[in-house]
Amino acid sequence: MSKIEVTGLRKSYVERRRRKRFLSQCKQYEDCQVLDGITFSIPAGTFACFVGPSGCGKSTMFRIVSGFERPSSGTVLIDGQEVTGPGSKHVCVFQEDGLFPWFTAAQNIAMGLSKSSSSDVAKKVEDYLELVGLSGFGGHYPHELSGGMRRRAEVARALITNPEILFMDEPFGALDFVTRLQMREEMVNVHQMFDMTILFITHDIDEALQLGDRIIMLSDRPSRVAWDIRLDDPHPRDLSTGHLSRLRKEIYYRMGLHVAL
Amino acid sequence: MAVKRYGVLSLILLLLVAWQAVTSFFRVPEFVFPRPLSVARALLEMLSNGELYRNSIASLFRVTWGFYLAVATAIPFGLFLGRQHQLRAILNPLIQFLRPISPLAWIPMALMWFGIGDKPAIFLIFLSSFFPLIVFTTSSVLNIRTTYLRVAENFGFKGLRLYMRVILPAALPDIITALRITLGTAWLVIVAAEMIAVKSGLGYLIIDARNSLRMDMVVAGMVVIGAIGLVLDNIIRLLERMPSVEWSRVRR
Known part of the structure; x- marks a missing residue:
């Protein structure tokens, strides 16, 4: 059975426009859809990395899956139980x-x-x-x-x-490059030492490629799962050659980046 | 640090000299603007006959009681209100309505309710501190970073433990600032209140001196009020040095 099971996750934020309040009682509502039917399932013990363009709704998805926000529709199941709030067995490290x-x-x-x-x-x-x-x-x-x-x-x-699940939302985003590399190495060790599922959000494709057993790529907003990759390469991983380097190019390409890398 | 201290001292000295020089040079009458030397004489006189001590203690006694009563009620209530969004929506208009009413406007009511003596003055100080403290405390709770509240929720903090270990410490730097402002206001109000409502205290001392046309004593009273205000502020500032609030001065 999978540890985390996410089905058809949708989230829209309602923006209330208050202009013309004195002229008419009518309030205008405008929907801003962030998540558009995200579906994935993660087996226990997986190190799952989520990548996607900036502003695509990664953090929104993170808050919903970790129980801090409710989705507009869709379900999040952890161990087959619907998530209704943050639990003590699922710990978050925020951005x-x-x-x-x-x-x-x-x-x-x-x-x-x-x-x-x-x-x-x-x-x-x-x-x-x-x-x-x-x-x-x-x-x-x-x-x-x-x-x-x-x-x-x-x-x-x-x-x-x-914890059974460790949620991390761009935890190393604010660190300098070398420190980030050190933290990457230590996350690999931590994942091997502790028997837990990690849901790790990052904007750094290399980070995802070096850490993840799974890389789930989200599309632009409103976001869906654009690509779901399984990786079983041993650690430490060299990204400069072989299929990982081709994979990296392919991810960049699918994110709409056509520059030579 | 030394530079700062010498700078402050020489500025005070310079002002005193300028004050003495200008008042002597233009022959300003003592009852219009007394000279520093006569003010110093008046200070010594009131120190030696115990007037100064007695009246300062009377004022401080009232301020301390009124202020601490306000702190003891307004801070817990403000912390609670900061978390209760519906209750806050209901009470906020009432608080904002009562807050701008000057404590001095309450003097007639205070005298009717509490008679003469310390009680009406303490009540006025309480009023002057209570409403601002509630407003400041509530808003400092609302300013707590969402991440801290999410972490607290994640780690299962609830009830009193949530208040004591997360809400209060997170809001404390802002609350200390509020205490500084509020105690300053309380000190402003006590002097005014004592001019009207009672027969002791530094406010009374000033009015009494004016009635006997002792302007040197009036200014001496003002000097003491300023000095005590400075000391009170520095006492509250000691709180800012606690290691658990130091973070707010380093980064937000």
């Missing part, structure tokens, strides 16, 4: 900084654990800090850490809850 700036890194990571004795918590937090390479930084506040370190702490906070 923007999600660490609480009023807590230290360690306090942030401890947030994921609720009911255990305090010594247990300290030990476990230390283990997860080490896992993401932040040993010794537990007492620092987020604004005292670099962008990359903050992302690591956030990943640790998600992992410590031992």
Whole structure:
């Protein structure tokens, strides 16, 4: 059975026009359709990457699948159950900084654990800090850490809850190039260490090609699934030669980019 | 830091010298604009006979009670209102209607309800702080970044835990700013209230000095009011140095 089953997902936002309010009582409504029947299914343990042009509705889809928003129509099933809200077994890492700036890194990571004795918590937090390479930084506040370190702490906070699904919305988009490459490598390790399904949204085609067991390409808005690719290449992956480089060209081509790459 | 401190001190000194020079040079009468030296003499006089101490304590006592009563009620209520969209929609017009009514306009009612003494003054301070604090606190809750609220929801924060660990700390930097503004207003209001409603406090001291044409004492009273206001502001600013609110000064 698949872990995440999405069927016919549609979402439109209603824009209310308030012009001419004093002249007539009539309100004009205008539909802005973002998602137009997105359907896919992801088996447990898959690292699924979603790519698509900017503004195509990736983040909207992310918020619906992770339970923060309702679709206009269509269903999202996780383990066969309809999603009605964010669950504790499905943890999100958002595009923007999600660490609480009023807590230290360690306090942030401890947030994921609720009911255990305090010594247990300290030990476990230390283990997860080490896992993401932040040993010794537990007492620092987020604004005292670099962008990359903050992302690591956030990943640790998600992992410590031992989630079944990890949702990530362009998590490394704001990082510099080298840090992004490091985070990529570590995501591969994390996925191999933890038995979980990852739903990963990115605008970076290379990131998707290096990380994903599945790459789902969305079309322009209103978006649908334009291409669903399965990849079983071993890690680490070299994108410069072979079929991955051809695949990359093909993705760019299908996104409407005809420049030589 | 040292440069700043010396700069401030020399500016004050310069102003004092200019004040003394101008008033002496043009022979401004003492009852129009007293000279710094006579103000200093008046200060010393009121310090030695205990007037200053007694009246400052009286004013501070009222402000402290009124202000803390407002803080203790307005902040929890404002935090709650920031999350209750329907209740806010109902109460907001009422709050916005009551807010622009000057606390001084309440003086007749306050005297009728609470008689003479500290109580009406404390009530006026409470009013002057309560409405702005509610409005500021509510809007600071509304300004909390959606991502923080989503993370809190994702990690199952609910009820009191949500308020204590997410809503309050996220809104706290803005609330501290609101406290600074509100305490400043409270201090403005107490002086005015004491001129009308009571027989003690720094406001009363100023009116009493005017009635006996002691303008040097009036200005000395003004100096003390300014100085205490500065100290009060600095006390609230200590809160801004807490490590858990430092983030707001680094980035938003």
